[in-house]
Amino acid sequence: MEAVVVSSMAEGIVKRLGSEAVREISLLWGVNEELVGLEETISTIKAVLADAEKKQIHKDQVKTWLSRLEDVVYEADDLVDVISTEALRYQVMTNNTKTTKQVCTFFSTSNQLVFRHKMSHKIESLKKKLAVIRDDRQFHLEEHYGEAQAVYNRAVRDTHSFVSKGEVIIGRDNNRMKILQLLLDTKSDHENVSVVNIMGHGGLGKTTLSRLVFNDEKVEKHFDLKMWVCLSDADFGVRLLVAKIVKSISNNEKVENCEMELLQKSLREKISGKRYLLVLDDLWNENRELWLKLKDLLLNGIDGSRIIVTTRSMVVARITKTTLEPYLLGNLDEDESWSLFQKMAFKEGQEPNNSNIIQIGKEIVKKCKGIPLAIRTIGRMLYSKD
Numbered sequence: 455m456e457a458v459v460v461s462s463m464a465e466g467i468v469k470r471l472g473s474e475a476v477r478e479i480s481l482l483w484g485v486n487e488e489l490v491g492l493e494e495t496i497s498t499i500k501a502v503l504a505d506a507e508k509k510q511i512h513k514d515q516v517k518t519w520l521s522r523l524e525d526v527v528y529e530a531d532d533l534v535d536v537i538s539t540e541a542l543r544y545q546v547m548t549n550n551t552k553t554t555k556q557v558c559t560f561f562s563t564s565n566q567l568v569f570r571h572k573m574s575h576k577i578e579s580l581k582k583k584l585a586v587i588r589d590d591r592q593f594h595l596e597e598h599y600g601e602a603q604a605v606y607n608r609a610v611r612d613t614h615s616f617v618s619k620g621e622v623i624i625g626r627d628n629n630r631m632k633i634l635q636l637l638l639d640t641k642s643d644h645e646n647v648s649v650v651n652i653m654g655h656g657g658l659g660k661t662t663l664s665r666l667v668f669n670d671e672k673v674e675k676h677f678d679l680k681m682w683v684c685l686s687d688a689d690f691g692v693r694l695l696v697a698k699i700v701k702s703i704s705n706n707e708k709v710e711n712c713e714m715e716l717l718q719k720s721l722r723e724k725i726s727g728k729r730y731l732l733v734l735d736d737l738w739n740e741n742r743e744l745w746l747k748l749k750d751l752l753l754n755g756i757d758g759s760r761i762i763v764t765t766r767s768m769v770v771a772r773i774t775k776t777t778l779e780p781y782l783l784g785n786l787d788e789d790e791s792w793s794l795f796q797k798m799a800f801k802e803g804q805e806p807n808n809s810n811i812i813q814i815g816k817e818i819v820k821k822c823k824g825i826p827l828a829i830r831t832i833g834r835m836l837y838s839k840d
Contacts, residue, residue, distance in 0.1 A: 460524050499587070615682040616665070630663060647759040649778065653783065654766065668731070725754045728756060734763045740767060786824040818836075
């Protein structure tokens with residue numbers, strides 16, 4: 455029963471950490487990576503709790519381990535409550551009619567700076583405690599990732615390949631050119647299908663960069679077939695993923711209830727003899743065996759075919775890597791960050807005449823640490839219609 459209670463609490467923690475409000479506040483605080491790490495650690499522990507429930511009746515060691523774990527999970531639950539409350543307070547504040555003044559206060563007060571500093575340290579301390587308990591197992595517990603993945607499901611993302619003419623994208627021209635080179639240069643290819651990994655932490659614009667190259671005129675001419683599939687952690691069953699790819703090729707084809715045999719035949723036929731580009735956006739699954747099963751079905755394309763994988767995980771980049779090294783997407787520099795903020799926060803993208811507003815804006819940008827999503831989010835909130 456103890457394992458069931460801990461498992462239920464862990465599930466609630468992961469769900470709250472994956473919420474849009476918490477994700478937004480973590481970016482603005484600069485603790486996004488710490489919270490992602492905490493989420494991953496809790497989800498890993500969640501994977502063994504089902505087996506722990508079965509074995510605790512017979513093993514005192516398992517009972518002791520669960521008791522230690524329960525104490526820390528309660529501590530994690532309290533911490534996530536505080537973060538969720540602060541995220542809610544921030545949302546209410548930014549929906550207020552006095553948005554600009556209040557958001558600036560939110561960023562500039564010494565109390566908030568101290569609060570964010572404390573949160574960062576608490577998250578790291580909690581991660582270390584959980585990691586010690588996770589690794590300190592003097593007994594064998596099987597990791598049931600199938601059960602854990604039903605829980606370890608971040609805020610649902612449903613990306614697409616379309617880029618509008620009015621979309622503001624700043625500071626990614628060099629990145630775009632480098633990815634284009636990896637897609638179009640086939641001289642160093644050692645196999646017919648190569649993987650281009652775009653790796654970086656959340657909010658950097660991996661999906662945006664992928665959309666830019668996906669819609670590039672040179673790419674349009676170079677590839678016979680283009681496919682875009684958005685993933686989530688729970689989506690990486692090979693059958694479901696193959697069905698998504700097939701559906702991205704033929705919008706009208708009903709594939710939901712097809713058996714794997716029909717799906718794999720359909721996929722291999724559709725890519726056969728074609729130089730294709732497939733984007734797998736937001737790949738989290740770190741199971742190499744599943745990846746290899748999928749890759750085997752994608753080898754029917756001709757030389758020069760490419761698969762773009764966007765991910766936050768170095769493990770994912772490593773297991774999907776072919777001959778091309780992962781492309782590490784970095785943060786925007788200071789000038790790029792300010793330029794993007796101007797476009798998002800100020801009317802017609804121009805600096806206001808008020809020097810105080812410019813100073814506060816630059817302080818806000820500095821706290822966003824070059825993360826485009828954070829800059830866009832706070833910029834839109836501050837946009838003045840006056």
